[in-house]
Amino acid sequence: MTAAYSETVQQHIAARTGMPRELYTSPELYEAELAAVFQRSWLYAGHVSEIARPGQYLTVASGDESVIVARGNDETISAFYNVCRHRGARLVDEGCGSARRFVCPYHQWTYRLDGSLLGAPRMGKDFDPAEHPLPTVAVEVWQGLVFVNLAADPGPGVGALFADGEAVVAPFALAEARVAHTEDYLVAANWKLVWENAQECYHCMANHPEFLKAFDLASINEPDWRECDVQRSDDRRVQYAKLPLRSDAVSLTVDGRPAVAKLLGEFAAGREPYTVAIHLKPTVAVVCSPDYAIILTDSPDGLGSTKVRVSWLVHPSAEAGTDYDVDNLIKVWDQTNRQDWKLCERAQLGVRSQSYVPGPLAADEASVLDFYRAYAQLLADAGL
Ligand code: FES
Ligand SMILES: [Fe+2]
Structure with a gap:
């Protein structure tokens, strides 16, 4: 086995390009990732x-x-x-x-x-x-x-990994919430393409009309995400980002209005609304708005296939049909996700070509490099 996958990734980070074909097409690397990355990462269970x-x-x-x-x-x-x-x-x-x-x-x-x-x-x-x-x-x-x-010695716990941004998430009182809906998706793309897609919004304008009804793309598409209030833990696997919404939007929904009448945690008592995304790469992403949260989990299902599960959390006493409509609740993420999966599958088809040479990343894709850094860290930690 090549002992230097992490070095290859580092070279592409330095050159600010995408990753090369072999990182998406090598069965050997895929098997190594399962053992060295996923069996040593915290997996969201429920x-x-x-x-x-x-x-x-x-x-x-x-x-x-x-x-x-x-x-x-x-x-x-x-x-x-x-x-x-x-x-x-x-x-x-x-x-x-x-x-x-x-x-x-x-x-x-x-x-x-x-x-x-x-x-x-x-x-x-x-x-x-x-x-x-x-x-x-x-x-x-x-x-x-x-x-x-699954690791015998898992290293830092989830609480320790997320400690830096816990205060941003605590007001949503996720522990008191309940699951309103769960959706499973099967994406015909390598798991890394799914994460890369989730990192950047360079593709959003052309692909996510529903998402952009509430999301303020002009703010996020800055070369440096710090301008939109990103906090980072020292651990590259962990990333927090307060997501900018349009000035008239209070929730990440198709119309910017809450999809659930009963707001979560402190937002019910009038706390200033905000939306925050938290990533624990390479397995879970959480996005919290004042009225609902989603938990998105990625798990590899083969070299070119990824299972994604999304759960929607709402206030414990919110009732379907009275306080929210399930279709309206899930609409923005369900549609955005399905649009994203098609893009990931399209990328999967292309990166397998012998002609594929990774091109330069746009300034708007700087955050893809964050994923590469996290990935390189995971590989290096595993001696890959
Ligand atoms: S009782 Fe479980 S395999 Fe026999
Ligand atoms: Fe997307």
């Missing part, structure tokens, strides 16, 4: 409201891995591999549900909500269930968002 009661669980997948996140009878949230300790069967199907315990469908080994083995049929008196728990996975809840990390 919102606490989705596992509010003992016995409620959800699963989160990354590459070949699947993890169960469950709330126990003592309210503790545990995470463990969704792989039976007997002969490896997938314990529960992907998704969410409620269970008193997890019974493997194959031979009925039975696990508690914390992943410990309760019992196994006819294994004899020398068999000790305590010796066969499901392997645990690091789990952390930050602002009501549940994250897992």
